[in-house]
Amino acid sequence: MDLDTLLEKINRLEYHQSILLMMISKSDDQFYKLIVEKSLSRKDVERFLAMCEELTIALEEQQAEGFVYFESLYRNLKDSLHPNLDAKEVIEACLRQKLYLPLMLELKKFVK
Incomplete structure (x- = not known):
């Protein structure tokens, strides 16, 4: 495949991506939209999902111990996010x- 063909395919993909973003802007799949908007890789998303799993477990453990304030979990999320993302x-x-949901509802309390 020559360079011109490759550039044409990249341009077409970018155009299709912009159309897909417009299509999903009307849906509730906002996290998926964010992935595309911020150009995250599969590895970036897998890292984020694994972090959310760990934070969910930590939230459940802290709740079982009677904790009611979870700012440390929020800071952990914020500090671990991909540089293109905002908490x-x-x-x-x-x-x-x-x-x-349970994790994000708790973390939302610390968003400024």
Whole structure:
């Protein structure tokens, strides 16, 4: 495949991506939209999901111990996010898409 053909395919993919973003902007799949908007890789997303699993377990453990204040979990999320992501937009997107609801509902309390 020559360079011109490759560039044409990349341009077409970018155009199709912009159309897909417009299509999903009307849906509740806001986290998926964020992935595309911020150009995250599969590895970035897998890392984020694994982190959410760990934070969910930590939340459940802390709740079982009687904790009611979870700012440390929020800081952990915020500090571990991909540089292209903002904690507030991630939490809001996850809430709209109903991902990790108990965790995100608690973390939302610390969004400024």
